[in-house]
Amino acid sequence: MSKISGLIIVAILAFTLVSCTSPRKKIESEPYTDDFYEKTQLIMLKSEAKVYKHLPDQAAKEDFIEKFWKKRDPTPGTEENENKMEFERRIEFVDQFFKEQVGSGRGWETDRGKIYVLLGAPDERTTGQGSTLDRFGQLKRVLKEIWVYNNYRLILEFIDRDELGVYRLRNWNMALLRAIEQAKFKIYQEKEKEAEQEWLKFKPSFKNNELIILIPNKHITFDEKENGMSAHFKINLYIYHNYKKVDEMEVTRDVSDSKEAFLNKKNIQLTIPYTLSTRGRYLFDIIVKDMISGSSSREMLNYKY
Template identity: 35%
Template sequence: MQGENMKYQNLTVVILAVLISMSCGISGKVSLDPESRKFYETARLIMIKEEKDIFNHLPDRESRQEFIRDFWAKRDPDSETEENEFKEEFFGRIEYANRYFREGIPGWKTDRGRVFIYLGPPDKIDQRPYINDPSVKGLVWWGYYRYRIGIEFIDTRGDGSYVINKHMGSIGNLLWAIEKAKFGQTFISYGSKYLDFDIRFDRERKEIEISIPVSSLSFRAEDGLLKADFEFKFFINEKGGLKRDEFTRLRSFAKPEDDVLQLEEIIFNFPYDLKPGKYYFDVLLIGKDGIGKARKIFTIKL
């Protein structure tokens, strides 16, 4: 029991650190122009640490503008439409948070506002103005059935300011959902699937190797084979932040069902030459025919 409590305490520290960090100022290495600063002010909510490191080391306005274009494009759930549904939803949630969760500071900077921006409107809300705890003046509970999360916000001062209850359970699920949100995967429809994959760089063969667990895939049956088609988008940045390369590759998979049943993963190789150094590999995997979509960033040192 003590070990279990320690696990939840550690997770609580992590999730609170994630939320608190959103209110911290820019820690960039270079001075930002007004447009870049305005972008970073809110976009850092959904930036992962590698993206922050890249952005804060970009040397000029032009490279930052390129980063901003890529940042939204990578999160666009449907590149075939003119609108970027993710971007519109993101700013719509910020506007909603500012309207309904203001607590002496802009609503998007409050705990409720941040959770709303990450996860959207809850499926159920319970409000309890009076509970059997003299240190708590009010409690609001948000339930997200999709993520199996129940989040408690408590008012300890009686002034309508609510913070996440650090003693609640389901912290692990909340942390997982927030990480998905940063890649845009909590903004997509309920029917969408999450894909998983891993990446490594083979120095001897000079190849990028991507492996996809078979258990996370669905196939179409055609001509006695199980088939699947994939699109891979690669964005490669050097340690200093500058983009080194960007390219797209299409790959198809087709094997008899008996062979697929023997597989644990599907492996794709992409020839690519790298000089010694540190690189960020930002990979977007799109499975065709409703297979799903996934994105990950990996650090590779040579």
């Protein structure tokens, strides 16, 4: 055997070993957390996805998963997390009924599956035939499904252009995008409560080692008594430094004043002292709950120190 032939064989063997080992290691690594991300990215906020992708190891990912569902637990004092259970039920449902013979084939990656996972079952669902223009400008018969969500005031139209069981949402409008952003935080909510409660809104900022939360009065439910009015809040705070969670806390804030004083204010200001010790990029994940109405909301604040 010549020297050149020997080198070629060695190179081929080395390439074969790398090809056999590297991809397998990648596929088998952290199947639990990878499966979690594949599905929950549907309901993740952009900042959450960014944090998750930068987590250094399995332990950090498991801690993230625990906190991810904790933040979405509508009844934290009980063993069951209705949001998590409802999410898993919807994933199972769409994987059974909305599979399509394209891409991965998984139901929760189809247009109908994504909408169902995010918004739940429509109040009305009808199927039928319609028509659309093909690329040559000619009318073409298509299959269609119409989904109606009364609470979100949405009418969604899914079109199967080739009658192969592959449905595409015709229009992603702003009303749908707003509904999706709201649903990412609260998948499970009782219908009657959803109609009664106005979505709590607040604006966070950070200045002079204080987290400042401004809540418009019109979004607050007050406890009114003879001697004045009061409001009660619970705040859950998760703090990340350079994409790594460094702290978390739960605090309560009570605000009391005369009725006249509240009427003359547009906002209530809540403050939480917090000292930043290390330079870098910070992410504050903030959940504020109005303890009187039960309404809650969530905001992310990026801060460079």
